[in-house]
Amino acid sequence: MAQTRLRRRSAIPWVFATALFLSFWAIFFHAPAGEHSSDNNLLFYFASADSPLKASSVPLTAGVVPKRFHSHNDYEQSIPLFKALSYGAASVEADIYLVNDKLLVGHTENELSPNKTLASLYLDPLVSLIRSANVDRQTGSRRGVFETAPFTPLHLLVDIKTDGPSTFAKLYSALEPLRFMGYLSTWDSHMMSTGTYRPSLITVIGTGNTPLESVQALGYDFNTPRDIFLDAPLSALPQDHRNMFNATISPLASVDFGSTVGLGWIAPAIGRKRIRRLVEVAHAKGIQARFWNTPITPTWVRKYIWQILLDEGVDWLNVDDLPGAKDF
Ligand SMILES: *[C@@H]1O[C@H](CO)[C@@H](O)[C@H](O)[C@H]1NC(C)=O
Numbered sequence: 001m002a003q004t005r006l007r008r009r010s011a012i013p014w015v016f017a018t019a020l021f022l023s024f025w026a027i028f029f030h031a032p033a034g035e036h037s038s039d040n041n042l043l044f045y046f047a048s049a050d051s052p053l054k055a056s057s058v059p060l061t062a063g064v065v066p067k068r069f070h071s072h073n074d075y076e077q078s079i080p081l082f083k084a085l086s087y088g089a090a091s092v093e094a095d096i097y098l099v100n101d102k103l104l105v106g107h108t109e110n111e112l113s114p115n116k117t118l119a120s121l122y123l124d125p126l127v128s129l130i131r132s133a134n135v136d137r138q139t140g141s142r143r144g145v146f147e148t149a150p151f152t153p154l155h156l157l158v159d160i161k162t163d164g165p166s167t168f169a170k171l172y173s174a175l176e177p178l179r180f181m182g183y184l185s186t187w188d189s190h191m192m193s194t195g196t197y198r199p200s201l202i203t204v205i206g207t208g209n210t211p212l213e214s215v216q217a218l219g220y221d222f223n224t225p226r227d228i229f230l231d232a233p234l235s236a237l238p239q240d241h242r243n244m245f246n247a248t249i250s251p252l253a254s255v256d257f258g259s260t261v262g263l264g265w266i267a268p269a270i271g272r273k274r275i276r277r278l279v280e281v282a283h284a285k286g287i288q289a290r291f292w293n294t295p296i297t298p299t300w301v302r303k304y305i306w307q308i309l310l311d312e313g314v315d316w317l318n319v320d321d322l323p324g325a326k327d328f
C-alpha cells in the first residue's frame with residue numbers, strides 16, 4: 001500500500017515533465033501544418049457514410065495527386081489506408097501475423113486485436129472504394145483508388161511477420177475477393193519469352209518473411225497467375241548473377257538506409273555514390289528502388305535525405321509523416 005502511494009506521488013512530476021518535453025518536441029520538430037484540416041476532411045467523409053453524396057460526388061481522393069511515397073507502418077496512422085490515400089500515397093504497408101487462422105495487422109504481437117484483420121483494415125475497404133469509383137460506369141477500363149489518376153496502381157506491401165509459407169498461403173486466399181474482381185496486377189509465363197505482365201489497380205508485394213519460393217511457384221499455369229510479388233533485397237542485387245531477382249518476381253527492391261548508407265549522407269559524395277550504385281543495378285533489371293529506415297527527425301535532415309534519394313533516382317520515399325510527404 002505504502003509503496004503504491006509513494007509511486008503515485010512521484011509519478012506526477014514525471015507526467016508533467018513528459019508533457020512539457022512532448023510539447024517542445026511537437027513545436028520544434030513536428031507541427032505538420034495541414035494535418036488537422038485533412039483529418040477533419042476524413043472524419044467528414046466517414047460521418048457522411050450513408051449520404052448519397054459519398055460515393056459519386058465526393059470521392060475520398062478528389063483532387064489528390066498520387067505520388068511515389070510509401071506509407072510505412074500505415075496501420076499506425078489515425079485512420080489506416082484512408083488517410084494515406086487522402087494524401088496521395090501510392091503505396092501502403094500492412095504488417096501481418098497469422099494467429100488462429102486469421103491475418104491480424106499490427107506492429108508487434110501485443111498490438112494485435114481480433115477485429116483488426118487484413119481484410120477489415122485493407123482488403124474490404126479497397127474493394128468498396130474501387131466499387132464506388134466504378135459505380136456509374138458500364139464500359140471502359142475500371143478505375144482505381146485515385147480519382148485524378150484512375151489507372152495508377154496502388155502498391156500494397158504486406159510484411160509477413162509469422163512463418164513464411166503458411167502465412168503466405170493464408171494471404172493468397174485472403175486476396176481472393178480482389179483477385180476475383182480482376183483488381184490485382186498479374187504476371188504469367190505464357191505468351192512471350194519473358195512472360196506477360198498485366199498491371200491492374202492493386203499490386204501486392206510481399207516483404208518480411210515472404211518466401212521467394214512461394215512467389216516463384218506462381219505464374220506457371222493459367223489458374224494461378226502470379227499476383228503476389230516480392231520486395232527484393234536491394235543490397236543483394238549487385239551479386240545476383242543468376243538473375244533470381246528480376247522484374248517478373250520483384251517490381252520493387254528495398255534496403256535499410258541505416259546499414260547501406262548510414263552516416264554516409266554527412267559526406268554526400270560517398271552517400272550518393274552508394275545509393276546510385278544500388279539504384280542503377282535495380283533499374284537495369286527493371287526494378288524500382290526504396291530505402292527504408294531513413295532519418296525522421298529533425299525535419300530538415302529528413303528532407304535533405306529525401307532530396308538526395310530522389311536526385312539519385314530512388315523511386316519510392318518511405319514515409320511516416322504523410323502531410324510532410326505530400327507537400328515535399
Ligand atoms: C475492436 O475491438 C476493440 C476491443 O478489443 C473494441 O474496443 C473496438 O471497438 C473494436 N472495433 C471494431 C471496429 O469493432
Ligand SMILES: *[C@@H]1O[C@H](CO)[C@@H](O)[C@H](O)[C@H]1NC(C)=O
Pocket residue numbers: 194216242243244245246248249
Ligand atoms: C527471373 O527470376 C526467376 C526466379 O526468381 C527465374 O526463374 C527466371 O528465369 C528469371 N527470368 C529471367 C529473364 O532471368
